[in-house]
Amino acid sequence: MTLVVILTVCLSLYAGTQPNQPIKNVTTAKLPIGLETPEGWSEFAGSFLVGGIGGAGFAYLVYEVVKSGVLQTFGNIV
Numbered sequence: 001m002t003l004v005v006i007l008t009v010c011l012s013l014y015a016g017t018q019p020n021q022p023i024k025n026v027t028t029a030k031l032p033i034g035l036e037t038p039e040g041w042s043e044f045a046g047s048f049l050v051g052g053i054g055g056a057g058f059a060y061l062v063y064e065v066v067k068s069g070v071l072q073t074f075g076n077i078v
Helices: 002-016 038-068 070-075
Strands: none
């Protein structure tokens, strides 16, 4: 989870530098409008933080359930 927070801080710092507009080419024919402004980058960083922490939390819950042996109890019912 610490890595998610560090990467979010890095994204926020990058947004503050007012990055250049992406160049349109063959691989990105339709450029994302939201990443043209610092506000768009800030929104992206916030969404990254929420998604990253949510994913890490869910992975931790699944790990704890598997580690506790609850699934083996349901296997013995049959």
